[in-house]
Amino acid sequence: IFSSVSKKYFIKKIFYNVALNFCNLERHVILASYPKTGCTYVHYLINNLITNESRRYHHFFSSFIESPDLDMLPIYKVNPLLNSYTEKPLLIKTHNEYHKSFQRVICLTREPVSTLVSYYNYKVSYHNKSFKNFKSFLLNTDAIIQYKNFYKSFLNSRISSRIVFLDYEDAKNNSQVIKDIIKLIYGLDLDLDIIDKVRENCSKQKAKELELLNSKYDMRVNIRGIKFINNKKYLKNPIQNDVDYINSKLRRIYNQVNCF
Numbered sequence: 001i002f003s004s005v006s007k008k009y010f011i012k013k014i015f016y017n018v019a020l021n022f023c024n025l026e027r028h029v030i031l032a033s034y035p036k037t038g039c040t041y042v043h044y045l046i047n048n049l050i051t052n053e054s055r056r057y058h059h060f061f062s063s064f065i066e067s068p069d070l071d072m073l074p075i076y077k078v079n080p081l082l083n084s085y086t087e088k089p090l091l092i093k094t095h096n097e098y099h100k101s102f103q104r105v106i107c108l109t110r111e112p113v114s115t116l117v118s119y120y121n122y123k124v125s126y127h128n129k130s131f132k133n134f135k136s137f138l139l140n141t142d143a144i145i146q147y148k149n150f151y152k153s154f155l156n157s158r159i160s161s162r163i164v165f166l167d168y169e170d171a172k173n174n175s176q177v178i179k180d181i182i183k184l185i186y187g188l189d190l191d192l193d194i195i196d197k198v199r200e201n202c203s204k205q206k207a208k209e210l211e212l213l214n215s216k217y218d219m220r221v222n223i224r225g226i227k228f229i230n231n232k233k234y235l236k237n238p239i240q241n242d243v244d245y246i247n248s249k250l251r252r253i254y255n256q257v258n259c260f
Contacts, residue, residue: 017099019075024082025101028090029185030070033108034150035095036118038168041202042108043067043093045171048198049178050091050186070094089186097153103161104185107154109257110168112250113243116143121234134238135245144249151253165257175199 031046033039047067067090068081082090089104098105120137123129131137138144154163164184170177175195182188215222 013097020099020101023075023078023101025092026103028082028092028104030102030105031091031093031108032098032102032105032154033093033095034110034115034147036122037108037110037115038171039093039095039108041204042106042166042168042171043069043091045178045198045202046091046106046182048202049182049190049195050088050188067091067093071096095150097150098157098161100158100161102157105154105157105161105163106181106185107151107163107165107257108168108171109151109165109254112147112254113238113246115147116246117235117238119143124233124235134235135242138242138246144246147250148253151257155253155256167258172199 031039031043033042070078070092071094073081091106116138117134120131120134123137123141124131129137131140154165157163162185164181166177166181175192178195178199179190179192182190
């Protein structure tokens, strides 16, 4: 039996998958992830590594002008936008499940409890959603079902699609894994010291510095009273029963996509 959330999600997914049949994504690289798995960080990190020297070492934020977020675009605008890029393949971010038009994919994963805690914090703070507790969020949003369905779609994808699974912790800490993936997907053989330098400049500390400057100089922020730093009621330590519940549902599939 579908919940109301599942029905809306299912209908939206059908429409989106049909529309994707008409999008020219074949030559581009898809960075796919479940929400709050560190996709913004990895999107910016890899973008900086595959662009030329003059564009490296900017800051933390993803360069969506150069490499768009598929989920932010109206589906009818996807082809005109992609056709305007005639040079290098783009790294296109999405939280959508696998589609046959995805030919080269970096599928980002993250430990389930950390992912869902972060997703809960995001919903409560950024979207001002209200839940009785963390367990209520898990049940009322179908977050666990959607997590499972997302990664199953990539595990069961066409064998002709080249897909690599990248764990968020490796993206943050393991330069050799990043080097291997970029060589496999893009054919570029990067030096490890370059990867280390770019990662250093994509740190969360650099992001916080920029957010503080933004809050100081962006008059819209001051007028609306928006605070980008410390504006969240963070859930940091969910109770053990909730941790056990998440792991009982998702630990197996997480281990499958990180079996190497």
